[in-house]
Amino acid sequence: MITIGLTGWGDHDRLYTTPVSPRDKLQEYAAHFPTVEVDSAFYAVQPQRNALRWVNDTPEGFRFIVKAYQGMTGHQRGEIPFESKEEMFHAFIESLQPYIETKKLGMVLFQFPPWFDCKKENVNYLRWCKVQMGDIPCALEFRHQSWYRTGFREGTIQFMKEEGWIHSICDEPQSGEGSVPIVLDSAGSDTVLVRFHGRNIHGWQKRNHANWREVRYLYRYNEAELREWAGFLKDLEKSSKHVYAVFNNNSGGDAADNAKQMIQLLGIEYEGLAPRQLGLF
Template sequence: MPIHIGLAGWGDHDQLYISVAKAGSKLRQYAKHFPLVEVDSTFYAIQSKERFAKWLEDTPENLHFVVKAYQGMTGHQRGPSIPATETNEMFAAFREMLEPVIAAGRLTAALFQYPPWFDCTQANVRMLRETKARMDGITCALEFRHQSWFTEEYREKTLAFMEREQWIHSVCDEPQAGVGSIPTVLKATDAEATIVRFHGRNVSGWNQASAPNWREVRYLYRYSEAELLDWADKLRLLEQQSKHVYVIFNNNSGGDAAGNAKRLMELLGLTRPDGGSPNEPPAPVVEQLDLF
């Protein structure tokens, strides 16, 4: 199926795990619902390749991974410039972490999401080129958060740059809340793959980074039936431009991501990985009892 739908992370979607007692079993149960997952823990810390290998071991071969780049690699940590030696070490550790998922043929892309202050400048274009060179040989997706990349003046140039440098376009659905948000641009830059990420449309909560619970507020949104129907048409348009369209729901704060994802699967006529209906409960994970 050329459209693949999943969620950002697998730990916060309680409605999927009613029959699962162990936290370690959640990813296995998740894989019964969706064929795609975004690993967002890697944004906060580069994981060991042994941990990634365990995630692969615990899940079926048809579960694929979008892996979010570590925040130090995308400039989210403000402050003095990171020395080149530390940058080299970060990228080397990130690449090493990806070795098992690449070897298994289950990496959709490493996702480089840049912060709201990463604007369209020559210095930042140069940084993107350097990043792509550091990730040579690994499929990478690019997502902006600063509106300047998609102004009327630069939109086509940005897309042409992404295509030329072989970045998969990560298309966004997010609030239109000033320069720190981008419009939905329905244009593929890679014939093989396009990623679409749903962040919700909570305009009032989008720019509340100073609030103590800003992450919860930002992604607190439930897509309506009309909005999902509209996106079903948009995904079919993207499907004409790329062989595969990978969709991630990131509106997790209110527990809405899984329900929205399953409803969009229904609207598109997609099934669970086991062929069942999206809203039918799959067979629960059988857990081994710990005797000692």
């Protein structure tokens, strides 16, 4: 099964035909897609009341991909706002309980930063993270090319298999060490994640740019690129029971359009979506 969605639900204005309050956007989003990535969890461990509201705002078959808190993946600058790493992981896991209890948790996404390279201490930290998370399904995404270099790629995939990580496959600009290639391998799991970051090579690593985060994901996939990926997704479906694909190329508002194009190319008709809101005319 191929399940397609977007990263976040607040910024996709083309989905909302009438003015919608921020509080109601997820309900309307769920009329279009059966999954979403909760990126707000990266910036702060969310209170359970938020997750409880979100699971109540979505239909039974809806699935959440919750991004791991930045302190857990080494993005956090300075001290973490917890007494220890163990306390931080415990707080994050507690925040997941509404998703788990309603069986709406697709996975937790651990996206590591470009400076998290392939070395022993980082491999050991990944093992430690997996122990902390227990049986919660977790996806692993790298941003440093060293994990997939010749001589290391097979070891990285084998490590994911042995440790039970879901492979997060990326489509992103190829701009040196701070990017990873497309590696179409399910890592032996019955679930695989694909994230579409766009291919804006000029904006990918310009961190000194005033609006860097907005420029970075400014890209619209063309039909040829989407058709190629439709074939890739079908191939991944042969080796994985669940293929999740989320579009993150939303700096120009293109993610929703590209995701809908992909659904159409694959000939998918999702059942059990939320009721579609009607416009005035």
